[in-house]
Amino acid sequence: MDPQTTTPALSADKLTKSFGAFVAVDGISFAIRHGECFGILGPNGAGKTTTVKMISAVSPPTSGRLNVLGLDPARDPRSLKAAIGVVPDENNLDIDLSVQANLEVYAGFFNFSRAQATAKSRDLLRFVELEDKAELDIDELSNGMKRRLLLARALLNDPRLLILDEPTAALDPSIRHQLWDKMRDLKTRGMTQILTTHYMDEAARMCDRLIIMNGGKIVENGEPLALIEKHGQPDLEGVFLKLTGRKLEE
Amino acid sequence: MNLLRSLATISPRGVLKMWERDRRAFRKVFWVSMVPTFFGPLILMLSLGTGVGTLVSSVQGLTYQQFIAPGLLASSAMLGATYSCTYDCFVRLKYQKVYDAILATPLNIEEIVTGELFWGATRGLLGAGAFLLVITAFGLAKSPLALATLPLLFIVGLMFAVLGMTFTALISDVSLFTHYFTMFVTPLFLFSGIFFPVQNLPSWAAGLIEATPLLHCVRATRCLLNSQVTGQFWWDILYVLAVTLIFFMASIYLMRRRIVK
Numbered sequence: 001m002d003p004q005t006t007t008p009a010l011s012a013d014k015l016t017k018s019f020g021a022f023v024a025v026d027g028i029s030f031a032i033r034h035g036e037c038f039g040i041l042g043p044n045g046a047g048k049t050t051t052v053k054m055i056s057a058v059s060p061p062t063s064g065r066l067n068v069l070g071l072d073p074a075r076d077p078r079s080l081k082a083a084i085g086v087v088p089d090e091n092n093l094d095i096d097l098s099v100q101a102n103l104e105v106y107a108g109f110f111n112f113s114r115a116q117a118t119a120k121s122r123d124l125l126r127f128v129e130l131e132d133k134a135e136l137d138i139d140e141l142s143n144g145m146k147r148r149l150l151l152a153r154a155l156l157n158d159p160r161l162l163i164l165d166e167p168t169a170a171l172d173p174s175i176r177h178q179l180w181d182k183m184r185d186l187k188t189r190g191m192t193q194i195l196t197t198h199y200m201d202e203a204a205r206m207c208d209r210l211i212i213m214n215g216g217k218i219v220e221n222g223e224p225l226a227l228i229e230k231h232g233q234p235d236l237e238g239v240f241l242k243l244t245g246r247k248l249e250e
Numbered sequence: 251m252n253l254l255r256s257l258a259t260i261s262p263r264g265v266l267k268m269w270e271r272d273r274r275a276f277r278k279v280f281w282v283s284m285v286p287t288f289f290g291p292l293i294l295m296l297s298l299g300t301g302v303g304t305l306v307s308s309v310q311g312l313t314y315q316q317f318i319a320p321g322l323l324a325s326s327a328m329l330g331a332t333y334s335c336t337y338d339c340f341v342r343l344k345y346q347k348v349y350d351a352i353l354a355t356p357l358n359i360e361e362i363v364t365g366e367l368f369w370g371a372t373r374g375l376l377g378a379g380a381f382l383l384v385i386t387a388f389g390l391a392k393s394p395l396a397l398a399t400l401p402l403l404f405i406v407g408l409m410f411a412v413l414g415m416t417f418t419a420l421i422s423d424v425s426l427f428t429h430y431f432t433m434f435v436t437p438l439f440l441f442s443g444i445f446f447p448v449q450n451l452p453s454w455a456a457g458l459i460e461a462t463p464l465l466h467c468v469r470a471t472r473c474l475l476n477s478q479v480t481g482q483f484w485w486d487i488l489y490v491l492a493v494t495l496i497f498f499m500a501s502i503y504l505m506r507r508r509i510v511k
């Protein structure tokens with residue numbers, strides 16, 4: 001059998017992160033299959049971004065085990081970071097560089113040659129429909145364009161795992177649909193995805209399976225439809241509110 | 251031990267890529283950056299060099315302009331590197347989140363910081379190099395040894411880059427750089443033997459200044475421009491290299507501690 005179907009793309013075992021005495025992620029365990037879109041939901045401060053930062057090797061776990069694409073992020077951050085892409089929760093595009101230079105310089109960090117970097121940047125600008133904005137400054141882009149550029153930047157190294165931390169926050173519906181289309185497109189190419197979001201419709205639409213976190217712990221996990229049925233709710237939002245302790249009619 | 255392990259992860263290629271990011275970003279601010287490092291020393295040399303030069307016939311056997319030119323040159327490298335590794339790096343660190351973005355790539359924090367330090371030294375060298383051309387045009391750098399000031403100025407820049415970066419790693423608010431400039435950079439500029447020999451001060455003050463970084467840069471630059479390489483020259487170089495090494499390690503350690511949470 002193909003080892004890809006037997007070993008998970010990612011497994012977390014009692015993953016924990018503390019900041020001083022405060023436990024932000026509290027011993028969570030889960031596994032992600034190759035090629036699926038995996039959702040991490042939870043209210044503000046639940047620990048989603050903290051989890052994502054441990055997975056992407058920028059923040060060392062306090063304890064627990066993590067295996068991402070066969071690598072331990074804490075031991076081999078360089079190889080891991082070469083294999084994944086991250087769309088961060090905040091815009092950190094480089095405002096000192098033009099749109100295309102943002103991609104080209106970033107490609108340099110992945111050891112592209114100058115010519116490769118330019119070619120790949122052009123391709124990706126086309127993919128996110130920003131090819132006519134290549135020479136603009138970052139300040140001249142709308143929010144939706146910035147988010148698309150962040151997606152393009154995360155795709156430079158053809159990642160096997162793409163992590164999207166609230167990629168559609170504060171975007172208008174048509175841009176959200178456009179981003180979802182891109183995500184589906186990438187998924188059909190076999191790219192595993194991790195999606196954190198506050199939009200339950202987005203999670204229901206995009207995620208094959210998901211976990212719901214609250215206070216650093218996993219309070220529920222499963223397929224969106226199965227969770228709706230299990231909790232007897234009309235939709236995922238009902239499940240979310242039930243589990244994270246907030247009532248709909250407040 | 252942890253620090254050594256952290257230093258061992260630095261790859262020259264990663265450092266070079268970070269340096270290249272800064273070089274590409276620099277085009278936008280080239281002329282702004284030349285104001286303190288090139289036009290500043292130039293204005294001082296023209297005003298003080300000619301003005302005070304009429305009052306002072308010679309200092310240590312040099313005309314006043316000859317006397318102050320090397321120190322202004324060294325201070326130009328200091329200022330270029332200092333601005334780069336204080337204000338510029340702090341903005342990238344705290345407001346633009348450039349380092350967070352780059353940390354998602356195979357580069358690590360050590361390479362990012364080292365790239366910034368070398369870029370700081372490069373900026374110091376750019377302004378100082380332009381100023382060296384002016385000095386040469388004024389006929390103040392006749393000896394071929396003057397060319398050797400270029401690598402020296404790069405090292406001067408590197409020393410002030412690591413000093414600035416250490417301060418940057420420690421502060422939480424951009425306004426605190428005012429203290430760095432008012433209490434450290436400006437006094438260094440005024441008391442490090444650029445405008446008058448340090449021996450003119452009380453001996454306790456001269457002794458104190460001996461411990462500070464810019465004096466050694468000024469003396470070493472003056473040696474090269476006037477082709478008088480003495481034993482003291484090598485002591486000055488040793489001082490600069492030692493301070494650079496110590497604060498290089500400090501800045502890497504503090505930046506890692508600050509950024510990796």
Ligand SMILES: Nc1ncnc2c1ncn2[C@@H]1O[C@H](COP(=O)(O)OP(=O)(O)OP(=O)(O)O)[C@@H](O)[C@H]1O
Pocket residue numbers: 019022024042043044045046047048049050051089511
């Ligand atoms: N560097 C840090 N130092 C101290 N506490 C932190 C740090 N980073 C995160 N936290 C804390 O950890 C908790 C989880 O934060 P995290 O950013 O992971 O939440 P989140 O689920 O992503 O929330 P949101 O939906 O608002 O993005 C919060 O209480 C936060 O204050």
Ligand SMILES: [Mg+2]
Pocket residue numbers: 048049050089165
């Ligand atoms: Mg978050």
